[in-house]
Amino acid sequence: MAILELHAVQKSFRSGFLGIRTPVLKGLDLSVEAGEVYGFLGHNGAGKSTTMKVILGLLKPDAGRIVVFGKEGAGRETRARIGYLGEEVGLYPHVNAVEALTLVGELCGMSRSQTRTRAHDLIEQVGLSDKRAVKIKHYSKGMRQRLGIATALMNDPELLLLDEPYSGLDPIGRKHLRELLVDLKRQGKTILMSSHIVPDVEAVCDRVGILSGGKLARLMNLHEVYAGETGEVEVTIAGVDRRRLQAVDYGGTELFSKEGLMILRCAGDRKLQNLIADVYSSQGHVIEVKPLRTRLEDVFVDAVREARAGEAPRGANEREAALTRR
């Protein structure tokens, strides 16, 4: 069952002195199923944040429909079931973590005791226990981000909208957040998470939508992406003279070479057999042959490139193709 649906949503912004409208979303269709973690990928300026704001009713769409929990738009009752973390965390600087969460709790209609218990639990969960009494203006970017995540979770939302949640987090913070998201997923929460950093999305998402050119350029299940083979292999070999191997036409590229160890990438066809035979005939040995899988990063880059090529004016496509060839 879809918890969140966007149908042909369009949104443009006025810019410049003449107020000319620049379209950002050009008929976006999106559907997020209950209990899934949906990765919303897109390059900078693709419209990921705009989409989130449109869902929350902070921005009004020019056209299209937004259905959340089966209801049109995001009214107050609907927003009570949503947790949101924006690009900027949006916290009063002069309050501490407990007070910030108390504000959110009270705005969400929680009782005082409920608010207090939940606030302390969440502070613990995001690893800010020792900083709970410190004013937010003294927090680092990463600490503010963690507290922002806690504010998004304060009302125990069914749907979480996270706009670049990993932004500003150090490796430990990223790991914590990843574990937290996996835990939320286990609890059955639905998460729409935007990012332009592919590994963040890969780590937790079930499905990924790539936003480019104001539309959903690709939509895929992550396990389908990884199931796809590229037809190429990565071969690790040792004990072979590099010059001798260079003389063999194996139709690939050298990725690494040091002290007799080489990593090569080549097509997994007959030439691979020739390469292996040549390695053994030179008294060397093959350490590993690894078939290369499709990477989400490649899919993302392809999707963005295709969308841009489709948008580019006549002549620009050839120029881009020429640049790519070079």
Add this chain to the structure above:
Amino acid sequence: MRVVTLAKFTLKSYLQEKILLVVMLFAALLMLSSYVLSPLAVGAQQKIVVDIGLAAISIFAVSLIVLLGAGSFHLEKERGILRALLAKPISRVEFVLGKYAGTVAMVSIVVVLMASVHMLVITLSGSDVTDNMLTAVYLTLLEGAIVTALLTLFASFSSPVLGSFFTISCVVAGHFSSDLLTFAERMGGTTPKIVAAGAYYLLPNLELLNVRSEAVHGLALPEGFVLGVTFYAVAYAAVVLYLATLVFRAKEVS
């Protein structure tokens, strides 16, 4: 309840501002200086102390509303606080009312504190605090409520600089609005008359809330005056706030 929560946090954020302390210290110094310098005005010492004190309360209260109020709206937008709050289950009307209530609470605290210093200075100068002086302070509070409503309206659609400019313009024009009516009566031609009369009714009649002269000279206020102006101030602020909510509801929060 949500309005109270927002008002509480708005007030708290104002109370952290250093400028609040600076302005209040300056106001206190001005009142004390009026006490020190009053002997120079032979025979009118008490009047000088009362007049300067009441004027300082009014001017500094309005200045603080403009200085802090306009900046507060802008900073909340810049820091993403506005977006984060509006993503929660609160309506835009509640947000506007919460901000308004918080600002009015800040002005009330400031006015009461300044008035306390003023009363202390009056007592030190050997005079009594009269009912008219207390009425003047109360009417300054009402003026603050109107000015805050105007600022809320202007801040909801313009930049802090423009919002402050519009508010100050309204305050200045509001203190001379009765002249507009006189001007309209003396004008020849229907259109200028209508325009001047329209401006008179549109602008807040802030001079109505100024009873400094009565407080200084000990003149009696007409019966039912305080009740009448209270009704006027509350009604005017309510209409302006209603307009502010209409504007804010239509506004996009990017």
